[in-house]
Amino acid sequence: GIQVEQSPPDLILQEGANSTLRCNFSDSVNNLQWFHQNPWGQLINLFYIPSGTKQNGRLSATTVATERYSLLYISSSQTTDSGVYFCAVELNRDDKIIFGKGTRLHILP
Amino acid sequence: GAGVSQSPSNKVTEKGKDVELRCDPISGHTALYWYRQSLGQGLEFLIYFQGNSAPDKSGLPSDRFSAERTGGSVSTLTIQRTQQEDSAVYLCASSLDRRGTQYFGPGTRLLVL
Numbered sequence: 001g002i003q004v005e006q007s008p009p010d011l012i013l014q015e016g017a018n019s020t021l022r023c024n025f026s027d028s029v030n031n032l033q034w035f036h037q038n039p040w041g042q043l044i045n046l047f048y049i050p051s052g053t054k055q056n057g058r059l060s061a062t063t064v065a066t067e068r069y070s071l072l073y074i075s076s077s078q079t080t081d082s083g084v085y086f087c088a089v090e091l092n093r094d095d096k097i098i099f100g101k102g103t104r105l106h107i108l109p
Numbered sequence: 110g111a112g113v114s115q116s117p118s119n120k121v122t123e124k125g126k127d128v129e130l131r132c133d134p135i136s137g138h139t140a141l142y143w144y145r146q147s148l149g150q151g152l153e154f155l156i157y158f159q160g161n162s163a164p165d166k167s168g169l170p171s172d173r174f175s176a177e178r179t180g181g182s183v184s185t186l187t188i189q190r191t192q193q194e195d196s197a198v199y200l201c202a203s204s205l206d207r208r209g210t211q212y213f214g215p216g217t218r219l220l221v222l
Contacts, residue, residue, distance in 0.1 A: 031208070035152075043152075043200065043213040086152055095165045097142075097154040 002027040006087050006100035013077055014108050021072040021103045023087030031090040032063050034072050037102075038083040046072070046085075077107045111135070113214035115201050121220045122191055130186040130217045134203030141184050142204075142211060143176060147197040155199075158184060159207060191221045 003026040013019055023032070034046040047054050047061040049070065054061055058078075063070040074081055084102040091098070114133045122128050134141050143155040158164050158178040169176070173191075178184040188195055198218050202211040 033211075041198070041216065043202070045202075045204075045211040045213075048208060048210060088152070088154075094167070095157045096168050097157070099152040099154065101151045 002029070002089065002091060002098055004087060004089055004098050004100040006085075006103050008103060009101070010104045010106075012106045012108065015077055015079060017077050017107075019074045019077060019105065021074070021085050021087075021105075023070045023072070023100055025068050025070075025087075025089050027068075028092050029065070029068075029089040030092045032065075032070050033088045033090075033097075034061055034070070035086040035088065036081075036083055037086065038080075074105075077105075079107045079109050081105060082107045113201055113203050113212050115199075115214040115217050117217060118215065119218045119220075121222065123222055124193060125190055127187065127189045128191055128219065130188075130199050130219070132184045132186070132201030132203075132214060134182065134184070134201070135212055136182075138203035138205055138209075138212075139181065140204040140207050140209065140211075141178060142202045143184070143186050144200040144202070145170075145197045146200060146216075152200075155186070188219075191219075193221050195219060196221045 005024045007022045031050045049063045051065045058075045060073045086102045087100040116131045139160045141158040145153045161181045173189045176186045198216040200216045202213045204211045
């Protein structure tokens with residue numbers, strides 16, 4: 001089956017730093033999403049991005065479908081950015097959604 | 110308006126019992142998703158509903174799991190003959206349509222003793 005790999009697995013940064021999270025996938029996909037799960041477990045859907053670039057405040061995402069990767073950029077990190085960031089892909093042939101194992105981000109005050 | 114709600118918020122059951130989990134999506138959202146997250150683990154997709162259409166059930170972990178969606182709104186996830194490995198947080202999300210932003214409920218924490 002399709003493999004979804006996220007890197008780095010863990011990241012510790014000082015408040016104010018910028019970061020780039022990566023998601024690689026091994027097959028053609030219909031769509032790609034980024035999610036954030038805060039330390040209390042609440043999930044938020046950040047981006048729905050099959051290709052191209054989208055921006056929302058300090059966050060932006062770029063997906064290069066032909067090269068099978070997506071990047072999530074976080075600028076001027078805040079402690080509220082802490083948590084786990086998941087990448088998920090939707091396959092072309094069915095309705096399944098496959099998640100990566102996530103990147104755990106810890107922003108230090 | 111109200112967000113996605115799930116009930117119960119917590120459920121403790123004995124191995125072998127059946128459980129039913131409920132999800133109330135945001136009004137007007139046609140797409141509804143069920144996910145599972147085991148303790149300290151990542152997210153696992155279970156099933157997706159689009160309106161009243163029959164879902165693809167192949168993502169469900171075993172034939173003990175079933176899900177239905179009534180009238181394109183409320184959904185229930187049923188686990189029969191629960192096993193200890195079914196212990197997890199079961200999350201529901203809804204979106205306006207298939208390509209829309211998903212809004213998550215708070216989850217149901219299931220513990221099978």
